[in-house]
Amino acid sequence: MKIIALLSAKGGVGKTTTAVNLAALCARAGKATLLIDLDPQGASGHLLRIRPAEGLKAKRFWSGKADIDELIRASDVEGLDVLPAADSLRRAEAVLEDLDHPRRRLVGIVGDLTGWERVVFDCPPGLGLLSENVLRAADLVLVPVAPSPLALRTLAPLAALAGKDAVKLRPFVSMARGDKAVVAELRASWPNTLVAAIPVAEVVEESAVARSSVALHAPRARVAQAYRRLHAEVEVILAGQDAA
Amino acid sequence: MVEASAWTLHDTPDHRLWQADLALVHRGHILALHRRSQLSFGKAEASQACRGAPPPRLLAQWPSSDLKTALLPLVRIRAIRAVLACTVERHTAILRDDLDKTVARVEAWLVQPDPASCRLWVTVEDLRGYERERVAAAVALVGRGWYEAEDDPFALFATEILDIGQPVESGFPDGHKPAGQALRACLRQALQSLPDLEKGVVDDIDTEFLHQYRVILRRARSLVAQFRSVFPSKRAERIRAILGGWARCSNSQRDLDVWLLARSEHEALVPEQLRPGMEGLFRAIARDRAAVQRELAARLVSSAHRSEREELLALLDLQDDGPDAALPLTELARRRTWKTFRRAANQASLVNAATSSDAVHDVRIRCKKLRYMLDACGRFTAPDDHQKLRNQLKAVQAVLGEFNDACLQCRALLSRAESHRGDPATLLVLGALVGALDRNRASLHDQLLLGLGDLASPGTWSTYRSLFRTKD
Numbered sequence: 001m002k003i004i005a006l007l008s009a010k011g012g013v014g015k016t017t018t019a020v021n022l023a024a025l026c027a028r029a030g031k032a033t034l035l036i037d038l039d040p041q042g043a044s045g046h047l048l049r050i051r052p053a054e055g056l057k058a059k060r061f062w063s064g065k066a067d068i069d070e071l072i073r074a075s076d077v078e079g080l081d082v083l084p085a086a087d088s089l090r091r092a093e094a095v096l097e098d099l100d101h102p103r104r105r106l107v108g109i110v111g112d113l114t115g116w117e118r119v120v121f122d123c124p125p126g127l128g129l130l131s132e133n134v135l136r137a138a139d140l141v142l143v144p145v146a147p148s149p150l151a152l153r154t155l156a157p158l159a160a161l162a163g164k165d166a167v168k169l170r171p172f173v174s175m176a177r178g179d180k181a182v183v184a185e186l187r188a189s190w191p192n193t194l195v196a197a198i199p200v201a202e203v204v205e206e207s208a209v210a211r212s213s214v215a216l217h218a219p220r221a222r223v224a225q226a227y228r229r230l231h232a233e234v235e236v237i238l239a240g241q242d243a244a
Numbered sequence: 245m246v247e248a249s250a251w252t253l254h255d256t257p258d259h260r261l262w263q264a265d266l267a268l269v270h271r272g273h274i275l276a277l278h279r280r281s282q283l284s285f286g287k288a289e290a291s292q293a294c295r296g297a298p299p300p301r302l303l304a305q306w307p308s309s310d311l312k313t314a315l316l317p318l319v320r321i322r323a324i325r326a327v328l329a330c331t332v333e334r335h336t337a338i339l340r341d342d343l344d345k346t347v348a349r350v351e352a353w354l355v356q357p358d359p360a361s362c363r364l365w366v367t368v369e370d371l372r373g374y375e376r377e378r379v380a381a382a383v384a385l386v387g388r389g390w391y392e393a394e395d396d397p398f399a400l401f402a403t404e405i406l407d408i409g410q411p412v413e414s415g416f417p418d419g420h421k422p423a424g425q426a427l428r429a430c431l432r433q434a435l436q437s438l439p440d441l442e443k444g445v446v447d448d449i450d451t452e453f454l455h456q457y458r459v460i461l462r463r464a465r466s467l468v469a470q471f472r473s474v475f476p477s478k479r480a481e482r483i484r485a486i487l488g489g490w491a492r493c494s495n496s497q498r499d500l501d502v503w504l505l506a507r508s509e510h511e512a513l514v515p516e517q518l519r520p521g522m523e524g525l526f527r528a529i530a531r532d533r534a535a536v537q538r539e540l541a542a543r544l545v546s547s548a549h550r551s552e553r554e555e556l557l558a559l560l561d562l563q564d565d566g567p568d569a570a571l572p573l574t575e576l577a578r579r580r581t582w583k584t585f586r587r588a589a590n591q592a593s594l595v596n597a598a599t600s601s602d603a604v605h606d607v608r609i610r611c612k613k614l615r616y617m618l619d620a621c622g623r624f625t626a627p628d629d630h631q632k633l634r635n636q637l638k639a640v641q642a643v644l645g646e647f648n649d650a651c652l653q654c655r656a657l658l659s660r661a662e663s664h665r666g667d668p669a670t671l672l673v674l675g676a677l678v679g680a681l682d683r684n685r686a687s688l689h690d691q692l693l694l695g696l697g698d699l700a701s702p703g704t705w706s707t708y709r710s711l712f713r714t715k716d
Contacts, residue, residue, distance in 0.1 A: 049345035073373030076346045081372055211344070 002238045003110060003119045005138035009154040011125035013144040014174035016043040017204055017214070018230070019122035022142075024213040025231040027079035031117040034072065036110075037085035038092075038134070039124040045084030048075045049211050056086035058095045062105050068113070077216065081116070096129040106133035127161050135165045140237055142230075144174035144198070147182040155190060170237065172230060173197035196230035199223050245336045253328040253402055254299070256319045257444050257453070258437075262406070264318055267399065270294055270326075277314055283396045284334075284353075290314035298326060302450065323449040328402055330357040339381055347377035352390070353397035357405065365397040366390045423576040424474040424569025427467065428560050430620070431483075434464045435556065445494075446541040451501040454494055454540075461491040466616040470580045473568040480566070483559055486552050497540050499656065500533035502649075513680035514673055521669035528663065528670075575714060577621040582712035584614045589708075592640075593700035597689060601651040607696065608644040615641060625711055633707065640695040647692050650685035654678050 004022065006015040016039065023035040037044040042052045053071040060066040072081050096102040110119060123134050135141060143158065145151050159166045172194035173183055187193050201223040207214045215224045252270040255261045261268055265280045266289070276291035292309040299306055301323055306312045315324075333354040341347050349369040356362040368382045386392050393400055421429075437460060444453030465487040472480035503510070504526070511522055543549055568576055588610040595607060615637050622630045657678050664670040698704065 049343040051343065071373070074346075074371040 001110075001113065001116055001119060002140070002241075003121065003138045004234060004238075005121040005123060005134045005141045006144065007121075007123045007131060007134055007138075007141050007158070008143050008145070009125060009127045009131075009158055010146070010151055013146045013151060014198060015039075015125075015144055016047070016122050017208070018142065018144055018174065018198065018227070019120050020044050020047045021213045021215045021224075021227040022231055022234065023080055023118070023120040024077045025215050025227060026118040026120070027077050028215075029231070029235070030079070032079055032081075032115060033118040033120065034081045034083065034113065034116040035075075035120045035122065036083045037122050038089065038130065039122055040085050040087055040089040040092075041124070042085040042087075044122045045082055047208060047211055047213065048077070048080075048082055050075060050082050050084045053084045053086045056088060058086075058088045058091040061086075061089070061109070062092065062095045063099060064105065064108050064112075068109070077213070092124075092130045093126075093128045096133070102129050103132040104136055106137040110137050127157055131158075132161060135162045135168065138168060139241060140170060140234065141165075141168045142194075142234070143169055143171040145171045145186055145193075146175045147173060147177065147179035147186070149182065152182065152186055152189070170194055175200040194230065194233050196226055196233050198226045198230065246333060248331060248333045251330055251332050251398065252298070252326050253406075254324050255327045257323060257325065257449065258440055258456075259327075259406070260319050261315075262402070266318070267402070268315070268324070270298065275299055275311065277311055280399045281396055283399050299324060301325060323444070325449075328357065328405060330355055330401075332356075332398060339377065341377075347371065347374045348381045350381060350385070353393070355398060355401040363401050363404070364390050365393040365400065367393050367397070421573055422570050423471060423573045424565045426573040427471050427474050430467065431464055431560055432557070434460050435553070435560075438553075442544045446544050448537055448541070451505060454498055454501065458491055458494055458498060461487050462612070463616050463620070465491065466613050467620055470584065470613065470617060471568075471576060473566050474571075474576070475566045475569070476564060477566070479559055479562065483556060486556050489552070490549075493543055494540055496536045497533060499652075500529055500536065503529050503653075503656075504533060510677060513684075514676045518669075518672050518676050521667075521671075521673035524664065524667055524670040525660070525673050528660070574621075574624045577617070577624060578712045578714050581614070581617045581621060582708060582714070584610070584617050585708045585712065588614045589700040589705060592696035595693065595696050597693070601648070601685075604644065604692070605648050605651070608641070608648050611637060611641050611644060611699075629707070629711055633711075636698065636704065640699050643688055643692050643695050647685055647688045650681045650688070654681050654685070657681075 006019040006022075008015055019035060023033050026033040035044055035048075045052060050073050056066060056071055061068075068083060072083050074080075075082050096105060099105060113119065121134055121138065123131065141162070143155065145155065155169075155171060159169060162169055170192055171186065171190050173186065174197075176183065176197045176199045183197070199222055201214075201221060203218045203221045204214055204223055207217040210217055214221060215227050218224055249271055254268040254270060254275070261277075262280070267278050267280050267283050269276055269278060269283065273293055273295045274288075274291050275294035276288035278288050279286060290309075290311040290313070292307075292311040303312065303315055303319060303324055333356075335352040335354070337350045337352070338346050339348040339350065348371060351367045351369070353365045353367075354362055355365070366382075366385045368378050368385070370378060382392050438457065441453050441457040441460070444450060445457060465484055468475075468480055468483050468487065472484075475483070507522075507526055511519055514522065588607070591603075591607045591610055595604060615634075618630065618634050618637065622634070657674050661671060661674055664674065
């Protein structure tokens with residue numbers, strides 16, 4: 001099982017869209033995939049038409065006592081299951097502060113999961129304990145970076161928070177509009193930035209309205225092709241980890 | 245969404261494939277062998293293209309393919325025929341909730357053997373997290389009289405239509421039953437398997453039908469002889485007489501079948517320059533075989549044969565039993581196996597280089613009886629012991645069979661000589677064959693004495709004694 005996280009300190013940079021598309025592409029590629037929505041807004045579940053997990057309580061979830069199996073739902077994409085978010089997850093930071101080993105709770109929770117080859121985390125924005133948990137638990141942390149100077153500035157604090165897990169961080173250009181100078185700066189500062197760049201596209205909004213992934217809703221769109229390239233690059237990195 | 249296709253299920257007449265949990269299905273242009281449980285969805289074990297016409301009736305006539313290779317070791321009777329044809333329609337539907345999210349996937353299978361009848365099965369796929377919705381959908385559909393399939397729908401349908409039971413097992417399943425009851429059940433089971441085989445003999449599909457038919461008759465007759473004390477003596481005699489009569493009337497055809505089946509082996513025994521003469525000999529054998537097959541077929545479909553069958557079943561239904569009917573089967577079986585072994589071993593010990601072929605034939609018959617006892621009562625002894633004794637006996641029987649067949653075939657050839665008096669080429673072949681078979685018989689003598697010596701050895705006596713000898 002390989003764990004891929006979509007993480008960023010900034011909101012509105014394409015974490016959820018990427019998480020849903022990447023998870024759908026993993027499933028389409030024949031890997032049993034679980035998308036875990038850690039963002040209390042529940043946008044991933046919404047895109048896949050899955051209701052929030054009403055019974056999920058933050059304290060039970062983060063203390064490892066929640067029966068996750070009971071809350072997981074099959075999506076309409078074959079091979080893709082979803083653990084939808086719950087409103088109670090808003091209290092994640094407060095709950096984690098009260099627990100022992102507050103930075104390693106997620107490692108134990110995902111350690112109990114079996115039956116999936118890929119697990120994708122969709123995370124809320126921020127640089128708190130939840131993010132630290134994600135950094136510890138994931139094998140690969142994808143960081144969507146919108147090509148703006150402000151977005152670039154969020155990467156350094158994230159790397160600092162990650163500490164020795166910073167090697168897992170792989171930024172990628174998201175919502176690209178042709179801002180070549182900013183992209184060049186990103187690649188210069190962060191040489192491990194992925195080659196795939198996700199362009200901004202109306203079809204992404206249309207897919208959200210249709211409550212589907214772009215990759216499946218409009219597979220011929222340029223942005224869908226970009227997601228396929230991103231998925232291919234991710235698989236190469238994961239294969240490299242296995243080989244190492 | 246609807247998908248419709250024509251399916252034809254093929255099998256051997258004794259339903260070997262189906263009983264082995266397999267299904268050979270002709271669908272579209274593909275003939276494929278599937279695991280029964282994965283008939284509709286699973287990957288085929290083996291397949292071959294089959295356009296237009298159905299496959300040839302005899303497996304041997306099929307072109308080489310993975311499918312043929314997969315089938316050959318599975319089938320005893322090598323004829324393959326269509327046993328069920330129907331149209332299969334697969335309808336799929338999706339149930340969604342108010343968010344337009346799929347909560348259940350439903351498949352309905354409409355299986356129609358003819359326009360006037362059909363079966364409808366429904367499967368509702370398990371979707372993780374939507375168990376409640378799945379159950380609700382299934383309950384609603386089943387409530388409307390549709391079946392909810394837990395197995396492959398086509399396989400369920402075929403099972404219902406074909407009414408194929410489990411393979412008939414030879415031997416006694418339970419040693420604790422009273423011997424009379426157990427023997428009657430065993431004989432009824434044997435009789436139950438005969439009509440299908442008789443049909444194959446009458447239709448002359450494959451020589452293996454007759455062979456299996458005769459094996460079952462011999463086993464049944466031998467068991468009646470071994471356990472005759474469980475029946476009143478007159479009834480035991482009558483049962484044996486009927487079974488013996490059925491076996492006897494098929495002797496000629498089986499002998500001729502053996503000749504025809506082993507034609508290439510016999511050709512190899514004859515010098516090349518004489519081989520053209522084989523044609524006349526085998527033409528005559530084929531002609532004789534066709535004549536005796538017609539006779540046998542007529543007999544098997546006759547009212548006299550039907551009456552005998554009914555009489556036999558009625559005899560097995562009678563309840564007034566013989567003196568040993570109430571004994572536990574194991575006890576009687578041990579006693580009889582021990583006795584049969586003693587006779588076989590004593591006879592075997594008397595065989596030497598000067599023993600006549602008729603005396604060797606008697607030993608062969610005795611060994612067959614012992615083998616039937618071991619096969620029938622195999623479950624009453626430890627598997628290792630049983631296997632060891634069976635293997636030893638099987639090895640002796642193989643040499644005895646070859647030796648005895650060579651003698652009988654020499655006699656059969658010599659008796660043919662008269663009818664080929666004006667045909668020197670065939671006479672030369674007869675002479676060459678008799679010579680070769682006789683040399684073959686003589687070469688087996690040492691091997692035969694060795695095997696019989698092993699059967700009659702103190703070690704074998706000791707094993708049989710410890711396993712089968714009873715106190716009285």
